Amino acid sequence: MTDFVTIVPPARPIEGRVAPPGSKSITNRALLLAALARGTSRLTGALKSDDTRRMVEALRAMGVVVEEPDATSFVVTGTGRLQAPAAPLFLGNAGTATRFLTAAAALVEGTVVVTGDAHMQKRPIGPLVAALRSLGVAAEAPTGCPPVTIHGTDGFDGERVTIDAGLSSQYVSALLMLAPGGRRPVEVALKGDAIGARGYIDLTCAAMRRFGAQVEQRDLATWVVQPGAYRATDLHVEPDASAATYLWAAEVLTGGAIDIGTAPEAFTQPDAAAYAVIRRFPHLPPVIDGSQMQDAVPTLAVLAAFNATPVRFTGIANLRVKECDRVAAMATELSRLSPGLAVEEGDDLVVTPAAPERFGPARIETYSDHRIAMSMALAGLRVPGVTILDPGCVAKTYPDYWRDIAGLGVGVQAGG
Ligand SMILES: O=C(O)C1=C[C@@H](OP(=O)(O)O)[C@@H](O)[C@H](O)C1
Ligand SMILES: C=C(OP(=O)(O)O)C(=O)O
Structure with a gap:
């Protein structure tokens, strides 16, 4: 991939068809x-990208056979057990793979080291490690972030675990997917009932049921999972709702019509809730609670820059522990387009739209974060001369992003 791409604002509204990739x-x-x-x-219909490749490589390292008959399919053959890998599992900056495999490593007989790149080594995992220990799983993460060492014993005896999911709902998903491997029913309880992106827990429960697990939600903060083996099944993966937000936003920013092949209400992922907000552009509400559609916040923040009135994003504190500190990154990068366009206020992001003549060309840092790259490129649909550095970082979840928007008639000039 090139060092940068420069977006050329389209002369006409963007129209066409493009299907986002499968859900990460x-x-x-x-x-x-x-x-x-x-x-x-x-x-x-599966996603093949950096994040899913990391998961596949880790599973192969634990003895699972994963075949790839075509560009969107995986054929997975398991024996019902994971083998101890010969080397640490390196998971790049894939939060899902890192958190889910840290818990699943309890089902291995032997030691597993879960690690990732420099960014992942700064993303907290302490609450998940503490929860595993409370279930009787020997695990340690001396820095509170990966690497994590798990001494698996092919199961665990604990029956109840409380988890602080304030920093990441992925801890809850990881524990739930591990839970059927316990020797007794397991109750997973949230410390407090506040949790960002509750919809991801629903996604986890739905996937578990699809693979034959018995999981029941008792109340807003408690789930009970019965012990038992997962059953192999076939599954068609729906398109990625977070990826869809860029296409929905491109549509309203240019007044165009993009057919993504899936109706907004057909998605089961939480970020699909962003559609209703996006359709209100250029009259976005003055306060947007991003807690239940976190990965869509960078997209919405770019739309806010061209809105009729200012927008405050609340409920987004945990965006600071994603691939980068997204609250700081969006404030800094939006403000390159027009000084003062976005500011941090506590953990909120406040975007105050500027008049069109106050926007200028800018080189956008992306912090190895696919969502900063993909969202900030949308500003280039309105502002000439928006250059996105390190455009290859989109490969984390949407490797064909630049090709797809170019296919809709957007000028994407590669350089470097
Ligand atoms: O469970 C999942 O698939 C995800 C949960 C969210 O993360 P957190 O739970 O860490 O907020 C989201 O940001 C991430 O992209 C995917
Ligand atoms: C936060 C994200 O990813 P993850 O936590 O899975 O690395 C994301 O895709 O925006």
Whole structure:
């Protein structure tokens, strides 16, 4: 990939068809559950990107057979057990793979080291490690972030675990997917009932049920999972809702019409809730609670820059522990387009739109964060001379992003 791309504002509204890739969240859940099941599962419509490749490589390192018959399918054959890997599992900056495999490592007989790149080594995992220990799993993460060492014993005896999911809902998903491997029913309880992106827990429960697990939600903060083996199954993965937000936003920013092949209400992922907000552009509400559609916040923040009135984003404190500190990154990068366009206020992001003549060309830092790259490129649909540095970082979840928007008639000039 080139060092940068410069976006050329389209002369006309963008019209056309493009299908976003498969859901990262569902693909990585399904890959793990298929690997834990005995037998062969076929996943179609799946995402193939850095994050899912990390998961696949880790599963292969634990003895799971994963075949790739075509560009969107995985055929996963498990034996019902994961083997201890010969080397640390390196998971790049894939939060889902890192958190889900840290918990699943309790089902291995032997030691597993879960680690990732420099960014991942700054993303907290302490609450998940503490929860595993309370279930009787020997695990340690001396820095509170990966690397994590787990001494698996092919199961665990604990029956109740309380988890502080304030920093990441992925801790809850990881524990839930591990839970059927326990020797007794397991109750997973939230410390407090506040949790960002509750919809990801629903996605986890749906995937678990699809693979034959019995999981029941008792109340807003408690789930009970019965012990039992996962069953191999075939699954068609729906498109990625977070990826869809860029296309929905491109549509309203240019007054165009983009057919993404899936109706907004057909998605089961939480970020699909962003559609209703996006359709209100240029009259976005003055306060947007981003807690239940976190990965869509960078997209919405770019739209806010061209809105009729200012927008405050609340409920986004945990965006600071994503691939980068997204609250700081969006404030800094939006303000390159027009000084003072976005500011941090506590953990909120406040975007105050500027008049069109006050926007100027800018080189946008992306901090190895696919969502900063993909969202800030949308500003280039309105502002001439928006250059996105390190455009290859989109490969984390949407490797064909630049090709797809170019296919809609947007000028994407590669350089470097
Ligand atoms: O469970 C999932 O698939 C995800 C949960 C969210 O993370 P957190 O739970 O860490 O907020 C989201 O940001 C991430 O992209 C995917
Ligand atoms: C936060 C994200 O990813 P993850 O936590 O899975 O690395 C994301 O895709 O925006």
